[in-house]
Structures are given as C-alpha cells and as structure tokens.
Amino acid sequence: MPDAVISARSLRKAYKVKGAPDFLAVDGLDFEVAPGESFGLLGPNGAGKSTTMKMIGAVSTRSGGDLSILGLDPDRHGPEIRSRLGVVPQQDNLDGELNCRENLFIYGRYFGLPARHCAEKADELLAFAQLEDKAASKVDALSGGMKRRLTIARGLVNDPRILLLDEPTTGLDPQARHVLWDRLFRLKERGTTLVLTTHYMDEAEQLCDRLVVVDKGRIMAEGTPASLIRDHSSREVLELRFGASNNAHAATQLQGIGDRIEVLPDRILIYAAGGEAALEAVTARGLQPITSLVRRSSLEDVFLRLTGRSLIE
Template sequence: MPEPVIHAENLVKTYRSKGQPEVVAVGGLSFEVAPGESFGLLGPNGAGKSTTMKMIGAVSTRTAGELSILGLDPDRYGPEIRSRLGVVPQQDNLDGELNARENLFIYGRYFGLPAKACHAKADELLAFAQLEDKAKSKVDQLSGGMKRRLTIARGLVNDPRILLLDEPTTGLDPQARHVLWDRLFRLKERGTTLVLTTHYMDEAEQLCDRLIVVDKGRIMAEGSPSALIREYSTREVLEVRFGASRNDEVAPQLQGLGERVEVLPDRILIYAEDGEAVLERVIAEGLEPITSLVRRSSLEDVFLRLTGRSLIE
C-alpha cells in the first residue's frame, strides 16, 4: 500500500472560553487518505468537518492526537505543508478589484512563482475552469458557478499534492454543480488527491472514493458510498405520503411490510429490497397514499439509520 498523504489518529480539537464549559469540536477522529484518492467528510452543519479541514490545512493546531500531512507534522511544519496544498474555502474570497486572470496571476506570485510562469499558469487554469472568455471580467461580473470554478482554479496555482475543498458547491444551481463536478473528476484523473467536506449526499456519492460520516465530532461510519449503503440500508426505499396529519396514524399498519420503517414529518420511508412489491402490499391493505415513490437507497438513508435525523439541517 502507498504511504498515506494524510494520517490522523485520535485527532481531537476542543475550544474553551473563559467561564464556559469546554466545547469538543472534534472528538477523536482516526482515518487515512491515500495518494490520488477522493476522500470525503460527510455530516451536518456543526459536525466538525470544517474544523478538521483547518487542522489538515495547517491553520489550526490540534488539541490531542496524531496528525501527519505529506509525512509532516502540521503543528511544526505549517508553512512547508501549506506550500504543497490547494485550498478552496467554503466562501469565495476572490479579489473583487481584479479580473479573473489577475486573481490567478497574483495568487501565483504569493507562492513565489516567476511572473512568466504565473502568466502561463493563469492561462492554463482559465482553460481548465472553462473561463477563457471571462479572463478580463471583474469577479463581480461572474455568476456563482463561475466564481466557484475560479476559486478552484486559484487553488491549483501551485500544483498542489492535495486539494482541500470545503463545501465546494453550496449555493449553486444543479447545472453549475454538474459543471463543477466535471472539473473535479478531471483533477482526479490527473492524480490529484481531493479532500472535501459536504452535507450533500448526492455530491458525496458522485465525487468520493471513500468517506467518513461525522456527527458531533465523531466518526459514525467509514467506507465507500456503495459499501456504506449496502451495510446500513436496503437496495430500495419506498416513500409514501398520507398527509402530515395521518402519517403517524398509518405508520403502525406499515410495520412488517419492509425491513424497517422510518417516519419523517412529511413522509414515511419503508426500506425493502423490492420497493414496488411493498407498494403493492400497501395498496392491498387498503392504505392508499397521496403520493408514492420507489427509489434506490442513498447516503441520506445511511445517515438516518445512524443518527435518526436528516443530514441536511
């Protein structure tokens, strides 16, 4: 097995304010990331994902545990590690006074790259981000998806070994998200290691080779998206709606029709290997839902199984 580019063992981060009890943001995470892997941290807001990313990015010291990035301790070799990382923060922080090309050029100069190399790299990354026709446009003239692609391109200026992406598609429309996913797929094909946080289940399934599900600073599950779905859910899920006032009333009559029944505020989920067969049984029992949907299991179902609540909060 290749040497991991990230190794964390019992990683802990706590915060303490005067007169306040200690807050545990990360409570003992252990994981490894292999070179060229796309690794995800999946969890709700406040789960400790961004805090973990800050420790990996060598901008926040750990409270306890072991952490190695590219074979180095981030608490001792922060500048060396940061020079080999690319970072895409949760909020775009592009310079609005500069155009798209200038944002890339200036950022390259921050890394000490020669001006000629920065010009060439800026052109290369504009092409990669499909922003060649926006090279001279000010940041404020770009759409949200374009700004996100430019932020990712900027994170690649120094040819990083690892690219850290914190909630890369938050706030984007579906079309912009798919364009962004395509750019990230291309990075994977080039062998760049991707580490991303997200609370979008479909994004994790699309992008991650492997992931950890984090809640309240602890790992709830680890594995590939497909392996987690096989382990914690059924092949299919039947979603039925009887109306908010009737769901709780009808739920007991649905027990036993599938492997598990989950009652949500707006619908009831019945987990089964054959959702259509279960729907036929529901109708045969005289229980006619207002709407019904048979779908494959997803990572959201995994999270419901692990925590009993919706992943997106």
C-alpha cells in the same frame, strides 16, 4: 496505508467556552487518505467537518491526537505543508477589484512563483475552468458557478499535492454543480488527491472513492459509498406521504412491511429489497398515500440509520 498522504489518529479539537466546559468540535477521528484518492467528510452542519479541514490545512492547531500531512506535522511544519496544498474555502474569497486572470496571477506570486510561470499558469487554469472568455472580467460580474470554478482554479496555481474543498457546491444550481463535478473529475484523473467536505449525499456518491460519515465530531461509519449503503441500508426505499398530520398514524398500520420503517415529519420511508413489492403490500392493506416514490438507497438513508436525523438541518 503506509503511503498515506494524510493520517489522523485520535484527532481532537476543543474550543474554550467562557463559563462552560470546553466544546469538543472534533472528538477522536481516525482516518487515512491515499495518494490520488478522492476522500470525503460527510455530515450535517456543525459535525466538525470544517474544523477537521482547518487542521489538515495547517491553519488550526489540534488539541490532541496525531496528524501527519505529506509526512509532516502541521503544528510544526505549517508553512511547508501549506505551500504544497490547494484550498477551496466554503465561501469564495476572490478579489472583487481584480479580473479573473489577475486573481490567478497574483495568487501565484504569493507562492513566490516567477511572473512568467504565473502568467502561463493563469492561462492554463482559465482554460481548465472554462473561463477563457471571462479572463478580463471582474469577479463581481461572474455567476456563482463561475466564481466557484475560479476559486478552484486559484487553488491549483501552486500545483498542489492535495486539494482541500470545503463544501464546494453549496448554493449552486444543479447545472453549475454538474459542471463543477466535471472539473473535479478531471483533477482526479490527473492524480490530484481530493479531500472534500459536503452535506450533499449525491455529491459524495459522485465524487468520493471513500468517505467517513461524521456527526458531533465522531466518525459514525467509513467506507466506499456503495459499501456504506450496502451495510447500513436496504437496496430500495419506498417514500410515502399521507399528509403531515396523518403520517404518524399511517405508520402504525405499515408495521411488518419491508425491513424497517422511518417516520419523518413530511413522509414515511419503508426500507425494502423491493420497493414496488412494498408498495403493493401498502395498497393491499387499504392504505392510499397522497404520493409514493420508489428509489434506490442513498447515503442520506445511511445517515438516517446511524443518527436518526437528516444530513441538512
């Protein structure tokens, strides 16, 4: 990927721990991001996603390896890189004393942009975020979804080449998440490079052209959402519930059905090319689950296959 806007090679980040060995939060990541691509870092809490984002955003120095952002070393050219990035942090850090328009205008001035340009940009971004009728409203009066849209709009004030989004929809209800996804789709259509972390599988499938699955600071798999599901899971999954105290015993009677069986605390997953056929095989053995569900494989199934645990823990 010769024209990559982000390139990482053996990227490492270690933190000092008093009286103990260094904690390795990022352990040798290798990846590249192309211009205009929507690239995701998918993994559970504590996987090293946010730490990686901080190094990409030139606010945390790396402990080892190579990292290039827009052709520059973030450890040496931090201010120049930051001026060309947009950042949407995990937690909204808007100024509650200002209204929506003022949050955008003043943030633009931090980049040294002319006042007239900031005023025009604020109005443009309020329209983009569907917050025109909230321009004069204080931030504290906004819903969670509105605050996230305003935070994304603020990250676009400087017309960034790359927009970094750290778990952009955490805590939002489904309707607010879909509105936010629509705004991000529009950015992608404009050619903005998106780099996002998430532990929501459906979000990664919706937004990412390509992603890496990260666990304990290491890349477990890389590819498009479709290719990861194809390579690491079956076409369909049958979910069965026999009751928390009965699942383990029921699983012993399900051996041989489907390609693979996964026993979770609350349910049993049977991976198969045809979920309905697998369910027929279950009932043919005289087993009667409390509930059953046939669905297509998802990225969560990929993660269970690779790590043996849930994405959200």
